[in-house]
Amino acid sequence: MTVTETSALVAPGLAPDRRAPRTGSRSAGDLAFHILNYAMFTVLAILCAYPFYYLIINSVSANDASALGDVRLFPVGFHLENYAEIFQLKGLATSAAVTVARTVLGTAATVLASAFLGFMFTQERMWGRSFWYRFTVVTMYFSAGLIPVFIIVKALGLTNNFWVYVLPFVVQPFNIILVKTYVESMPRSLQEAAEVDGANILQVFFRVYLQNMTPILATVAIFSAVAQWNMFQDTLIYITDQSLYTLQYQLYMFLNQASSLAQAAQNAGGDLSAIAGAATTQTATSIRMTISVIVVLPIIFIYPLFQRFFVKGIMLGAVKG
DSSP states (O other): OOHHHHHHTSOTTOOOOOOOOOOOSOOHHHHHHHHHHHHHHHHHHHHHHHHHHHHHHHHTSOHHHHHTTOOSSSOSSOOOHHHHHHHTSTTHHHHHHHHHHHHHHHHHHHHHHHHHHHHHTTOTTSTTHHHHHHHHHHTTTOOOOHHHHHHHHHHTTOTTOGGGGTGGGSOOHHHHHHHHHHHHTSOTHHHHHHHHTTOOHHHIIIIIIGGGOHHHHHHHHHHHHHHHHHOOHHHHHHOOOGGGOOHHHHHHHHHHHHHHHHHHHHHTTOOHHHHHOSTTSOOHHHHHHHHHHHHHHHHHHHHHHHHHHHHHHHHHHHSOO
């Protein structure tokens, strides 16, 4: 039978069924494996999510119940007075603006510096490349200590200066190593083709490599943003101007005040549950939970935006070849 005769047997407008034959139902072993696999990862996901859930339900529960440890699975005496009290703190809006500014500017500066230095350390024609790379890496293992660093910062005029939040964190050796390894995994022909067309080293970096480094740069951005957002020790050391206080430092001081009051009451022989009085009267525990939620939630919302780049970036940036 010819091809024409075979095609004639097929109804007009219908194509022959070329699908692969069905292989049969899934075996019992495969089904058991998938059930066990999903069950295990569900349990792990719950274990990872529960600490955040615990913080949230304790921050909106009755403060006396939270202080006594009675809140475990569901809120007890739901209220939002804890957040209302914290949002009424004097200077909180200014501190939040300072924290957002340092996070954005600090992250941008760190990402750009890490990308450029990581790229330059792959250029064999760079003068003293091996020396400068080793000089940068050795700073991961040796530090001058707090007092020498403070003296340098003060000599540079960075005390009571917003840029003390940005400049000391621009060069991060670990991030540079990640970017350098990532660049080395990229085809060398990209640079060669650009140089044949007359591109100089800066044009090669900005127009060729920087646009193809999204995964590793997203990874560096996550590391830097989390560190900048959570930092408060530099405010404690270098800043006395209240207009430059960060959000974390404001919350840190508020937490210390609440803890000191609770400790003073206990030392005076007071009962913590009696001191709490009304269910909405703040306690050290309720303040601690509320502050933790305020600090953690922005990072939780931002992380999913970079998550799709994170795994690829950290793997390609950490393993050569």
